[in-house]
Amino acid sequence: MTAPPSSPAPPSRPRRRGPAAHHIGAYGLPALTVLLFLVFSLLLPRTFPTRDTVHALLSSQSIPAVLALAATVPIVTGAFDLSLGYGLGLAHVMVMQLVVNERWPWPWACLAVVAGGAAVGVLNGVVVEFGRIDSFIATLGTGSMMYAVTGWVTGGGRIVPGPQGLPPAFTDLYDSTLLGLPVPAFYVLVLTLALWLVLERLPLGRYLYVIGSNPRAADLVGIPARRYTVYAFTASGLVVAFAGVLLAAQQQIGNPSVGLDYLLPAFVGALLGSTAIRPGRPNALGTLVAVALLAVGLTGIGQLGADFWTIPLFHGGTLLLAVGLAGYSARRLRTGADAPREAPAPSPVPPSPGQDGGTPGTTP
Template identity: 45%
Template sequence: MSTALAPPVTRDTGRLKRLGAAAGQKYALIVVFAAIVGLFSLLNPEIFPTVANAQTIASTQATVALLALAAMLPLVVGQFDISIGYQFGLAQGLCAHLIINEGVPAGAAILVTLAAGLLIGLVNGVLVAKVKLNSFVATLGVGILVLGLTQWLTKDVTITGALPALFTDLGRNSVLGVPLPFVYVLVACAVLWLALEYTPWGRECYATGGNDRAALLAGVRTERRTVQVFVFAALLAALSGCLSVMILGASSPTVGLGALLPAFAGAFLGATSIRPGRFNAIGTLIAVYLVATGITGLQQEGAQPFVQQLFNGAALLIAVTLARLSRKSA
């Protein structure tokens, strides 16, 4: 019988294990993303792993990605914005109505749409930060009002018609093979990442979401930060609506509610990656395209259209659970 002792676990060994576990959690979504791509590339080698398929996913999911970034911002300060889906629908309908039905120049229509989004975001922020209403209830109420406004504006019908070529080109062209909508998403993601991670404003937003009382005692203007994130979220939702019109060339009065679920699934799933336990822009972007890639792969394998709702619902439930566990262990 050997009497040799097992080598003691040194401080460095324990530290390496902790670093390895942290890295595994940090980049888990990327690994899963790569696995999904690899799986469907093997199952459907003639269609799935093509440049054209990647470009299609990157372009068609750009509006969802922008909306997920919009959903993420209030979550950073510990609030919900349930109205972003309805805001997306209003922005889409308003932009299309102004250009197609009213003959307003595209640039002016975009500015009016952004202004409407800013106003809605300001209302949400004031109701939550100043009036102290529950964010879920307040934004749900605002969302229903926005839905009614959208139905009135669009007469509850799809708006189609001629759009300026320059306007649609901004949503359909590519730069060096990269679809322009995906470029816009990358820019928005980079701006939000830098703002949240490397500026005093971002640190104050995270502090507000972590413990608003402690943040207030530390001198953070928590009410102001809360109003600001609701405004920025609304602007992103409005941009997403405008981009949707550029890509599709039309608007649908019922699109808003369907956009809400994948947006929140991306925001919560993203909180498990890159900065585990924290809602963050890069994680959100990865999560949106991971879910979209999985759905696309399944549909190309012959799955029924309803698989999208099943996949998004399952992703949201898993994401909320993992995000909660990550925040506890962070």
């Protein structure tokens, strides 16, 4: 007789958080946004919780929100589009050039610029995927080329409308209201819902997420990763061009130096948004929440009388925090630690007498 062998230890399973912790991770950022709004409302009761402040938030943050959504799409595939700021500057300058100097009807000018933005997105995607160049380097190079085109079109100066100004219908794209709210807020809402639908409910979105999380697995299951990555950059370029149209309608002047100031807020919103709603995954609703948090924070800080240099400080610090939190959420998602706790697996049943050639505790 020999001593009965000890039963093998069950395989270790990733430690899973409970439902409460999971909800805190998913909805902590929206809760923080609400809390921050309440704090500034208590500190600035006469200026912050007013209709004018809300109206200004919805209007002034529409372009940063659109750009953040544009940055989100390539990030889903694991790529970064650093040409966003340059593309925004070129798009708004081209709208002004076509409307003011070339005398195009403004609808045709806007359509041509949006189509050109999509073409730039295709170029970025082709350079990244078929040229096998890192997305940081590739989009920085194409962005610098776009900045050169912007300077060539404007001659280094500004494009100023004549005494008659711009067509009122064109400026109304940004200045008008709907249901008492700025129209640009509805653009952001529609774009967010469209992006959410594509990423969360359509096969295209699932393919993009697979490419971003595991390109090798995407190839093994037959997903054409290169083609879908080009699609992602194309969508990003199209949305950036749309933001350029809004910027032209807002500023009503062609400024070749504008655009780069929007690059950092766009990436802060996109990366910070990947820690909310769907932690560890870039998503449209999370990006929208992140932009709202940044808008509330910057507006409150501004009304408290902070100096101008606090804005880049706020954006830079938030970017570092966003990258750290996004990486942490992605690691927890890969290990399964961010999933809700499930019922424990049943213990393995020991073999009954007679199985495996004998009775436990005896040698055959």
